[in-house]
Amino acid sequence: MTNLIRIENISAHADQEVKIRGWVYNRTRKGKLVFLLVRDGYGFVQCVAFKGDLPEEIFEEIVRLTQESSVEIKGQVRADDRAPGIPGGFEIGITDIKVIQVADDEYPMSLKEHGTDFALENRHLWLRMPSQWAILRIRSTVVSAIREWLDDNGYINMDTPILTPAAAEGTTTLFGTPYFDEGTAYLAQTGQLYNEANIYAFQKVYCFGPTFRAEKSKTRRHLTEFWMVEPEVAFCDLDGIMEVEEQFVSHIVKRVLEDRAPELASLERDTTALEKVTPPFPRISYDKAVEMIAEIREQTDDPEEKALLAFEWGEDFGAPHETALTKQFEKPVFVYGYPTQVKAFYMEPWPDRPEVCKSVDLLAPEGYGEIIGGSERISDPEMLLQRIREHELPEEAYKWYMELRQFGSVPHSGFGLGVERTVTWMCGIHHIRETIPFPRTINRVYP
């Protein structure tokens, strides 16, 4: 019985007869010699058939294979530097083949470049391409590294509701759906408020699930449905949560570098940039960041960039500001102490400086920008009530949230990390849409 292997482990099977099951990704026919590039879901490997080595009918069957045909191949593994693939460096000399299906010859995905629209319209097939395969394998590792670190550091996974009664943060647009006799329910855009309840039972918690934002954002950094992990920690102030974040993010990067080296290589990701991601991360205040942006703006001669970088204290940073700022650093950088007026109602004011709050964003380097938003939450009941009134939020809807401050209130902090933005940065790619299997954007819900 020949050993069924995964292509990712092929180096452990050098000079053995093995079996793989997969699909023909590409083929090159050279008369008496045929090269098949076969993928099995775990990797890509070149398989070679030579007419003289095989029975006539087997060779003819190989010649007739179309792209994406499903096959079971038996053969001899041998090291060969010429062999393409992921991981590559090994090929299989075919001794036998079982064709499961000869794929229709009108497979629409070319091995050459595609426009974004065509690629997204064919996302169900695009997933098979090496670039998309590599990105989504990295995504999976990011997700498990997230859970691994939190689970190993005393965090309890508490999944928060996706159907929620009202806006948690008030400002952004929500997706609504009819909900029996209760009127409209809204798809969650954060689990944070629920997690603030959960910490009083479990001390350190996280929720991890899809998040929905009906914003009309048409940029390469936005999806209407994306995944966010939100840790929340009791007895933790702003400095404490920054320490958590840098340990957490560094672990994710480390795990990806260890487990997904072939995928990073196939994406031509410069891993030296990722290797620098170790604690501590630089911390700069919003005030300082404003100064730095003004300085960068001063130094640029490009009138377009000068206009984009125009800024006044009190505003929130836009993408151009974040990009310019993060290019000054090799590691992710914390920006803390944003103006209270641009942040959510629940953020703890800075002592003796109420115009700023104890908020902190983590901006990924190389121009990628915000991947985490977090803060210390208001723990004082009077202060919270005052803020809810200032923001003209319905007090009745926040009754339970305010009760949390009546019974054993403690300083606590938390943050939300956007999975797709993190994966975009890890992979060094341009579009967030490639980092989720089936992206949902403002004008796409197919496939």
Place this chain on the structure above:
RNA sequence: UCCUCGGUAGCUCAAUGGCAGAGCGGGCGGCUGUUAACCGCUAGGUUGUAAGUUCGAAUCUUACCCGAGGAGCCA
């Protein structure tokens, strides 16, 4: 919602007022080391839609539809 760019063969694109083309992909043939192989032959078109200008429109004008990038907002 606003700004910019785009829509021509299955895909990626060329043709800037005068015969609608190339490469890839498909089909047929050739080749024992290909790396997005290569070589020869071949099929493949309502140029996003509608109207207009013109002897003549893929090309110019207007409206609309669709998409992309960016702004705002955010992870």
